Amino acid sequence: MWKRNNVQKMIAIALGVMMLTGCAGGEQPTQSVQTEPAAASENTEKAGSNGQDSEKEQVTIQYWHQGTSQADTEFTQKCIDSFEEKYPYIKVEATGMSSTISDQETKLNAAVLSDTYPDVIQLVLAEVGSRGALGDFEKLDGYVEGWEEKEDLFDSAYEMGKYQGEQVALGIFPNPQVYAFRKDKFVEAGLDPENPPATWEELKNAALALTEREGDKVVFAGLDIPSIDSSLVFTEPYMRSAGSAVIDELNLKPAFTDQGAIDAFTFLGDLAQMNVSIPHDQQKGDERPFMKGMSAISNLSPQQLGQYMQDNPDAELGYLPVLSKDGSEPGISFCGYNLIAMGATSKHKEEAWLFMEHMLSNEIVWMRTEDFKVPIVKKSLEEQFIQSGDEELNKAVISYVESGKGKATVPWISVYNKYVSVAYEEVINGKKTPEQALKDALAQLEKEIQ
16 A cells, blocks of 8 residues: 555545546537647757747746645646746646536636637546547647657556547546455455456355355445446446447447447346345445445555555455456456646647646656655656555556556447446346347437437
């Protein structure tokens, strides 16, 4: 675990990465990247580093960031101060946005109408699809191509920032869901805590061995299987690990009735019918049986792990590898992201890109990790991150981030969540077969989005 004297601070700061709301809107083309952005950035940086800033015209860019707390504001100001010291001819004016997605949508819509959209914006993953469909963001492919540190950024930080295959945002910090387990319960059940489950079958067998019942009532769950998963954070990794595309993001089409999705729903339905869990809502972290000391295995965010360790300072936790369906192919975890993008209407794109580079520099990435205790997104910082606290946990976090996939970047993601989560509940409660439940969800989704 990260050093426990930092745990309380970690818990106090919410990431807000997984705001799962879609926004309907017609697709509009984004502005094209200016020619040779990398060269322009290089020339600008040289001007800043050789004392010629007095010859540069003063420029002011607008940066809108997530959160209005004191911690958010202070961190943002530290980033701006170090940037303006490096580029004194660029002034950055920061504005904190409400963490409520509806408030953000209202503010962004007003900015579009008044032509005051920010040059650089920090956004949640859902907005890559909702605002990407409206043409809010500048395409970044040309800028990234000339970025000296492009190979150092995690692949998932790129993938989560694509809308219909084009780079419109870059991930600045991830929020993975990590499968944790109680080592003491493994020992009591005769399981080896140094050799935890790595496949679906091994997970099922472990859940059976760990479950404690009084009659038919589960009094200690072998595994947290949510009875409600409205965001599909629990469910989607099984679908993707079984080979389902879930959603064809390039063509904006549902793709969750394939055999991979059926296999995943079949497994989860069978697992739920084995009576190894206690009903709970995936979105209500405080109600998670694991958090109450009533479960042996659960998928948890870093914040929830921090809360658990604060409440149970003597507990020994282990971490499952990213689960594979049968060991033949690597598994896929769930990892949300907070990202950064450039406004398509920015009049200072070169300066905006310089600021984005700064926000993804090792200096700022590590400062963010120290201040907020969030995982890193740079490969060159992996070893430093692992050694900065509980090595076992930090290695697991990196693994879940690197293999992670968040919500699809489509404008109707909230509608998809609504119908497929119902299909999940129908299957685990034995009301429909996986094939029928997914087929019905597809029909309802297509009817609504068309």
